[in-house]
Every structure is written in C-alpha cells, then in structure tokens.
Amino acid sequence: MFVKIIFGIAFGVLSLILIIAGMPDYYQDDNVVGWIKLHKTPATFKDAYMTCYYEGAVLASPINDPLAATLERKRNMTDGVIWIGTHSLFSENDFISIEGVQVNDMPISISYETEPNENCLIMASAGQAQTSNCTRLLPFVCYRHRRDEPVNFKCGTFDNRYKYEPRTGSCYKLHHERQEWLRAQLICSSEGGYLAVVNDEEEAMILRNMSSRRALKISKYTDWEPLFIGIRDWDRKGIWTTVQGDSLDSVYHAWGWGQPDNLGGRQYCGSLLKNGLLDDTWCHVKTLFICEKDPCKARFTHPSTGNPIEPDFP
Ligand SMILES: *[C@@H]1O[C@H](CO)[C@@H](O)[C@H](O)[C@H]1NC(C)=O
Ligand SMILES: *[C@@H]1O[C@H](CO)[C@@H](O)[C@H](O)[C@H]1NC(C)=O
Ligand SMILES: *[C@@H]1O[C@H](CO)[C@@H](O)[C@H](O)[C@H]1NC(C)=O
Numbered sequence: 001m002f003v004k005i006i007f008g009i010a011f012g013v014l015s016l017i018l019i020i021a022g023m024p025d026y027y028q029d030d031n032v033v034g035w036i037k038l039h040k041t042p043a044t045f046k047d048a049y050m051t052c053y054y055e056g057a058v059l060a061s062p063i064n065d066p067l068a069a070t071l072e073r074k075r076n077m078t079d080g081v082i083w084i085g086t087h088s089l090f091s092e093n094d095f096i097s098i099e100g101v102q103v104n105d106m107p108i109s110i111s112y113e114t115e116p117n118e119n120c121l122i123m124a125s126a127g128q129a130q131t132s133n134c135t136r137l138l139p140f141v142c143y144r145h146r147r148d149e150p151v152n153f154k155c156g157t158f159d160n161r162y163k164y165e166p167r168t169g170s171c172y173k174l175h176h177e178r179q180e181w182l183r184a185q186l187i188c189s190s191e192g193g194y195l196a197v198v199n200d201e202e203e204a205m206i207l208r209n210m211s212s213r214r215a216l217k218i219s220k221y222t223d224w225e226p227l228f229i230g231i232r233d234w235d236r237k238g239i240w241t242t243v244q245g246d247s248l249d250s251v252y253h254a255w256g257w258g259q260p261d262n263l264g265g266r267q268y269c270g271s272l273l274k275n276g277l278l279d280d281t282w283c284h285v286k287t288l289f290i291c292e293k294d295p296c297k298a299r300f301t302h303p304s305t306g307n308p309i310e311p312d313f314p
Contacts, residue, residue: 024308025192026057026144026158026300031066034145035300038074042137045120048083049098052142054190055299056158059085060143061097061106061121067143068107068127074141075123083140084129086121095121095131103129146303156298156309157192164295168203171293172196174210178286181269184228185243193293195230197242198252204276207290212274226271226281228289233260233268233280240270254278 026035035057043051045059052059061084062068075082085098086106095103095110103110103121110121110129118131122138144158155162155171162171171193179187185195198204211227230243231251238260240248256273260280267280271287281287298309 024298024301026055026142028301028303028306029070030306032070032143033066033147034143036060036070036074037142038077039140039142040078042139043083044137045083045087045134048138048140049085051190052085052140054187055142055144055192057142057144058098059083060141061085061099061101062108062123062129063097063099063101063106065107071123071141072126078139080124081138082123083138084121084123085140086129087134088119089134092119144300151300151303153298153309155293155295156300157293158300159191162191162193162291162293165206167206168199169295171295172207172210173291173293175289175291178288179228180286181228181232181281181283181289184289184291185230188230188289188291191291191293192297192299193291194243195228196290196292197230197244197246198272198278200252201254201276204252204254204272207272208274208276211272211288211290226273226279226287228281228287229270229272229278230292231270231278232283233270236268238262252278 026037029036037055037057039048039051049059060067060071062071071082071084086095086103088095097106108127108129113131115133117133120132120134121129122132124130151158152160152162154164159173162173164171173191175184175187188195196207198207207227231240231248232243233240242248242251254277256275256277256279259278260267262280264282267282269281269283271279271281273279300309301307302309
C-alpha cells in the first residue's frame with residue numbers, strides 16, 4: 001500500500017515533468033482561425049521574419065479585427081512594443097504585410113516617423129502602429145493559418161519534411177541548402193529540433209543512407225561533402241559535447257581516420273562523413289545538415305480540440 005502510494009506520487013511527478021517537457025508552443029486560437037506563438041526573446045525584423053518562416057508560420061500582422069485583437073493581447077504581455085509583419089523594404093513608403101495586405105486595409109491607425117530607415121512597423125499601443133528602424137530588437141508574434149494543413153502529426157510539427165524513423169524513435173529532416181554550423185543549429189531549433197545527435201552506429205548508418213548521393217539527387221554533391229551534426233568543441237580545447245550538453249563519450253564517437261585533427265587549428269564543429277565516421281570541420285563552411293526532432297514534443301495544439309497532441313506511433 002505504502003509502496004503503491006510512493007509509486008503513485010513518483011509517477012505523478014514524472015508524468016507532470018513529461019507534460020511540461022511536451023508543452024506545445026503554437027496555440028490554436030479559433031478567433032484567428034489558426035495558431036499563434038508569442039516570441040518574447042527580442043529579434044531584429046529580419047530575424048523575426050525568418051524565425052516565423054522556419055517555424056512554418058508568418059510574422060503576424062493585424063490584417064483583420066481578430067488578428068488585431070490577438071496581437072494587442074500579446075503586445076500587452078510584453079514590455080509594450082512588438083514587431084508586426086508589415087514593412088516597406090521592397091518599395092519605399094508602401095507598407096504591405098508579408099501576406100500582401102496593404103496597411104490601409106488593416107483595422108489599425110499608423111503614425112509615420114520622418115527618420116530615414118524606418119521601413120518596418122511596430123505595434124506601439126492599442127490599435128496604433130508606428131514606423132520603426134528594422135534593426136531594433138523587439139518581441140514578435142508568429143501566426144499560422146488553419147488552411148495550411150495538413151500538419152505532420154507523427155512528428156508533432158508543421159513541417160512535412162520531418163520523417164519518423166522507428167528504429168531510433170526520432171524524426172529527421174535533411175536540409176538540402178548548405179549553411180554554416182551555427183545557422184544550421186538555429187534553423188533546426190526554430191523547427192523545434194536540434195542538429196542531429198548520433199547515438200550509435202545504427203543511427204550513423206541511417207543518417208549516412210539518408211544523405212547518400214543516390215538518395216539526395218542533387219548536383220555538385222561529392223562523396224566527401226560533410227554533413228553537419230550536433231556536436232561541437234565549444235571551448236576550442238578538444239572537449240567535444242553534443243548540442244544537448246552531453247559528453248561525446250556518451251554517444252557515437254567513431255572518428256574518421258586521424259580525426260579530430262583540428263586542421264588549421266580552427267575545426268570546432270562536428271560533421272558526419274559519407275563513410276559514417278565523424279570529422280571536425282570549420283564552423284563557417286556551408287554544408288548540408290540534418291535536424292532531429294523528438295516526436296513527443298508536439299509544437300502545436302490539435303486543430304479541432306485545441307488540446308496538446310498525443311504522439312501517434314505506428
Ligand atoms: C495591459 O493592459 C492593462 C489593462 O488594460 C494596462 O493597464 C497595461 O498598461 C497594459 N500594458 C501594456 C504593456 O500595454
Ligand atoms: C537604423 O538603421 C540603420 C541601417 O538600417 C542603422 O545604421 C542605424 O544605426 C539605425 N538607427 C538606430 C537609431 O537604430
Ligand atoms: C544503408 O543502405 C545499405 C545499402 O542500400 C543497406 O544495405 C543498409 O541496410 C542500410 N543501413 C541502414 C542502417 O539503413
């Protein structure tokens with residue numbers, strides 16, 4: 001009996017932790033017919049735009065009354081000023097939302113500053129937008145319309161290019177565009193994941209097969225092109241850790257022949273070679289990369305119930 005109670009409490013705490021770990025960050029909002037996420041960490045307009053894009057959403061603008069009301073509520077939760085996704089970067093003095101709605105057609109009033117470089121709009125007070133320098137650092141709101149289904153339920157993300165791999169229990173997405181290591185990690189993180197962490201030889205072979213020349217079918221791809229993964233020598237002292245802070249010794253650490261050699265003294269980022277072995281690489285080279293995502297961490301609430309999504313495993 002006593003043991004049962006202890007177990008009950010332990011299990012309760014454990015499931016609470018699991019629920020918190022799996023909290024979605026996009027909340028279904030029927031008023032705006034879609035999902036909303038407030039980013040409290042300030043960013044430039046460009047980074048806010050890109051973050052929403054990588055998340056599968058758009059930087060929100062008050063294009064109709066419900067969105068204006070929602071943005072106002074979110075603005076109120078911050079220090080008081082947020083970006084809206086409306087700018088005149090493509091044509092001076094012509095403010096248009098990312099979806100293409102003219103600012104004149106939005107249910108807000110706008111005050112124009114006369115300074116140069118005021119090409120982006122901020123929400124400064126209720127119903128009131130203002131032009132601003134796009135390089136400021138401000139919180140922002142991302143929005144995804146419900147018509148942009150189907151969502152990827154198996155991997156708990158809006159992005160259908162994440163594929164569930166039953167052998168590892170993770171989801172993966174191979175990015176075909178080449179990026180520097182830090183940018184790659186930022187993209188994976190915006191997608192709700194991280195640069196892939198290889199736990200064992202089987203996972204190394206799965207990733208290697210995913211990125212084989214035959215699987216990729218992209219031109220100018222050599223058998224030696226590295227694939228960035230989530231390991232790094234942060235302190236530049238030969239101590240490698242994963243992006244989740246684990247020692248490399250605790251995961252797959254089969255280095256290629258003679259590696260890590262810290263060639264040129266500056267190879268601090270980890271990659272996977274075509275032969276399935278690890279290599280140290282310059283962090284600023286641009287190369288392909290694989291993001292990994294925990295399918296239990298669904299990013300969004302269910303489109304019809306509004307509740308967190310249960311993982312849907314085969
Ligand atoms: C948020 O709303 C409350 C109540 O209307 C108001 O008192 C407060 O000043 C607002 N905060 C911001 C940052 O606008
Ligand atoms: C405004 O933007 C320009 C470039 O876009 C920058 O050089 C300038 O320092 C910015 N001014 C302020 C006050 O942030
Ligand atoms: C990788 O591909 C090879 C050749 O197609 C296959 O024999 C092997 O089983 C695959 N390994 C994994 C782990 O998928």
